[in-house]
Amino acid sequence: LDHPGGQLSMAVKKAVDGPGGIDVSALLKETGYVTLDQGFVNTASTTSAITYIDGDQGILRYRGYPIEQLAEKSTFLEVSYLLMNGELPTPAQLRDYADKIRVHTLLQEEMRTFFSSFPRNAHPMSVLSSAVTALSTFYQDALDPLDAEQVDISAIRLMAKLPTIAAYTYKKSIGHPLPYPDNSLDYVQNFLRLTFGLPTVQYDVDPKIAKILDMLFILHADHEQNCSTSSVRLVGSSQANLFASISAGIGALSGPLHGGANAAVLEMLEQIRKDGGDVNSFVTRVKNKEKGVKLMGFGHRVYKNYDPRAAIVKKAAQEMLSTLDKPDPLLEIAFKLEEIALSDEYFISRKLYPNVDFYTGLIYKAMGFPTDMFTVLFAIGRLPGWIAQYREMIVDPANKIGRPRQIYTGSPVRDFVP
Numbered sequence: 001l002d003h004p005g006g007q008l009s010m011a012v013k014k015a016v017d018g019p020g021g022i023d024v025s026a027l028l029k030e031t032g033y034v035t036l037d038q039g040f041v042n043t044a045s046t047t048s049a050i051t052y053i054d055g056d057q058g059i060l061r062y063r064g065y066p067i068e069q070l071a072e073k074s075t076f077l078e079v080s081y082l083l084m085n086g087e088l089p090t091p092a093q094l095r096d097y098a099d100k101i102r103v104h105t106l107l108q109e110e111m112r113t114f115f116s117s118f119p120r121n122a123h124p125m126s127v128l129s130s131a132v133t134a135l136s137t138f139y140q141d142a143l144d145p146l147d148a149e150q151v152d153i154s155a156i157r158l159m160a161k162l163p164t165i166a167a168y169t170y171k172k173s174i175g176h177p178l179p180y181p182d183n184s185l186d187y188v189q190n191f192l193r194l195t196f197g198l199p200t201v202q203y204d205v206d207p208k209i210a211k212i213l214d215m216l217f218i219l220h221a222d223h224e225q226n227c228s229t230s231s232v233r234l235v236g237s238s239q240a241n242l243f244a245s246i247s248a249g250i251g252a253l254s255g256p257l258h259g260g261a262n263a264a265v266l267e268m269l270e271q272i273r274k275d276g277g278d279v280n281s282f283v284t285r286v287k288n289k290e291k292g293v294k295l296m297g298f299g300h301r302v303y304k305n306y307d308p309r310a311a312i313v314k315k316a317a318q319e320m321l322s323t324l325d326k327p328d329p330l331l332e333i334a335f336k337l338e339e340i341a342l343s344d345e346y347f348i349s350r351k352l353y354p355n356v357d358f359y360t361g362l363i364y365k366a367m368g369f370p371t372d373m374f375t376v377l378f379a380i381g382r383l384p385g386w387i388a389q390y391r392e393m394i395v396d397p398a399n400k401i402g403r404p405r406q407i408y409t410g411s412p413v414r415d416f417v418p
C-alpha cells in the first residue's frame with residue numbers, strides 16, 4: 001500500500017481516520033484500490049450497463065441477453081439498436097431505425113473525392129479513421145456531445161456511413177471506382193455489394209454469406225472496456241464529438257494486439273501448411289517455447305474459459321467454408337490444432353481456449369476480403385458498442401474528464417546544482 005507516489009496511502013489513511021472507522025480491507029475489496037483516492041476521483045475504471053462478461057464461466061451478454069441467443073435470433077441492426085437504446089426494437093421501431101440509416105448511407109460528393117488523395121497502398125484502417133474524423137467537418141450541425149438529439153443524429157450518420165467508407169477503403173486499394181450505396185438492400189448486403197460489386201456489372205449478394213457476416217458483426221458489437229472502447233470513452237470524456245471519439249477507437253483497434261489477431265492466426269496456419277502441415281510437431285514447438293513459434297488465437301485476457309463467441313464462429317466457419325468449390329486446407333489445420341490443443345494438459349492447465357479470432361480470418365478470407373480489411377470489418381461490428389459506450393459516458397453526470405492514474409517512479413527530490 002505504501003507505494004512511491006504515496007497517493008494511495010494518503011487516501012487509505014483518510015479513510016481509516018474518517019468518521020465511523022471504515023473497514024479498509026472491505027473497502028478495498030469492494031471498490032478496487034483505484035477508486036479510493038479522493039483527490040484523483042475514479043480515474044481508472046468505470047461502471048457500465050451495456051455488456052456483461054464473466055470470463056471464468058465464459059459468459060457474454062448484451063444488455064442482459066446472452067450473445068448466443070442474439071447471434072441466432074436477431075440481426076446486427078437489432079443488436080445495434082439494443083446496445084445503443086437498452087431495449088430490442090419493436091417491429092415499428094426497427095423499421096424507423098432502418099429507414100433513418102438508409103437515408104444516410106451516401107457520402108457527400110466531396111467526401112468521395114477525399115479517398116483519391118491517399119496513397120493507393122494506404123492501410124484501410126488509416127483511411128477509415130481519417131474519413132470518420134473528416135465527417136465532423138461536414139456535419140457541424142450536430143457535434144454537441146451534450147445535446148442528445150445531436151448525438152443521436154451523429155450516431156445514425158455513423159452507422160449508415162461506416163460501411164460505405166469501409167467499402168471505399170477497399171475499392172481505393174484496388175484502384176476501382178466507388179459505387180453508390182443500393183438502399184434497396186439490407187445493411188450487410190449493401191456493404192457486400194459496395195465492396196465486391198462494380199458500378200456497371202450486376203452483382204448478386206449471396207444471402208448466406210450476408211447472414212454469416214451479419215452474425216459476425218453481432219459477435220463483435222461490444223466487449224466492455226477493451227483498448228478501443230476505453231479510448232472512445234476517454235477521448236469522449238473531454239467532450240470531444242462522437243466522430244473524433246470513434247476515430248480514436250478505430251486508431252486503437254488498428255494496433256496488431258487489438259485488431260490484428262485473426263490475421264496473425266491465418267499467418268500461423270499458412271506457416272504450418274508450408275512446413276508440411278504437421279500440427280503435432282507445431283504444438284510440440286509451441287510447448288518447447290521455440291523462438292518465434294506462438295499459438296495464435298488461443299487465450300484471452302478476460303476469458304479463462306471458452307470464449308462464447310469462439311464456439312459460434314467455429315460453426316460459422318464450417319458453414320462458410322462448405323460453400324467453397326475446393327476446401328481450404330487451412331481449415332483442416334485449424335480444426336486439428338484446436339482438437340490437439342484442447343486435449344493437451346499443457347494448454348488445459350493454462351486455460352488456453354480458442355478465442356473469437358481463431359476462425360474469423362478463415363471466414364473473411366473465404367468471403368474474399370484481403371487480410372488488411374479484417375480489422376475494418378471488426379470496426380463495423382464494434383461501432384454500435386463504441387457509440388453506446390460514448391453515450392452512456394456522456395450522459396452520466398458523475399463522469400469527469402478522464403485522467404488515468406500515474407504512480408511516480410522517477411528520481412526523488414534532487415537539488416539543482418548548476
Ligand code: MLT
Pocket residue numbers: 220222223225226227258301356
Ligand atoms: C474484443 O472483442 O474487444 C477483444 O476480445 C479484445 C478485448 O476484449 O480486450
